[in-house]
Amino acid sequence: MTPAAPAVDMNLSVEKMEKVAFILKTTAHPTRIAVVQLLANHESLSVSDISERLNVEQSLLSHHLSGMKLKGILSSTRDGKNIYYALKMREVIDVIQCLAACTFL
């Protein structure tokens, strides 16, 4: 007997769904997606560097970055006056790629 449906193996617990939602929400913002993009190609960048590249005001960017760090997506290390952020949860790259690959977007 064949199943009446696509049969995609995906059985997330409620807890896991909440975590997935949490990560998605943390990423779901143009500026934050841009940050992930940048850090996907750069290993690590300082706040002011990111700020200039993305043309986002320091404080606002800092809020975004620290939020993403808090939620485990980024990591940061200080070097002198600068603080360098890096992509910790590299899986989010794949997530973005999945959608970016959609032709209809």
Add this chain to the structure above:
Amino acid sequence: MTPAAPAVDMNLSVEKMEKVAFILKTTAHPTRIAVVQLLANHESLSVSDISERLNVEQSLLSHHLSGMKLKGILSSTRDGKNIYYALKMREVIDVIQCLAACTFL
């Protein structure tokens, strides 16, 4: 010469980043993730069916569903008294899988 970085090919335009963010946001909620999960395995389900399975109140679920439909993630067709929803943008399955596969979640 080797690049100083991971070199992930991902160059989204601002417009595309906004669209990706849009889809992520539309999915980033435990109930909506559960809906995607269900519809990944069921082809199509009526509102009351989903409502019972997920234990979410009719009106609230309807709001979620129509939002997802509006944003192109789901489609719906009426059959008699019921309205059946189906997954239109199947790519979101992959997106969720990407994250669900993370062992650390």
Add this chain to the structure above:
DNA sequence: TGTATAAATGAACAATTGTTCATAAGTTTG
């Protein structure tokens, strides 16, 4: 037609996110 069932809608409100601004905290260098 009237009643029951299924789902959508819209207003009101709650909760969460996003943004701005002023200021603080850490670091370097003269």
Add this chain to the structure above:
DNA sequence: CAAACTTATGAACAATTGTTCATTTATACA
């Protein structure tokens, strides 16, 4: 140590999302 520079922080406010509830719309069927 003071000045300059980089980033973080917190309060205030704006904007968006999520939820509830009452009501409406659409369909079936007695």
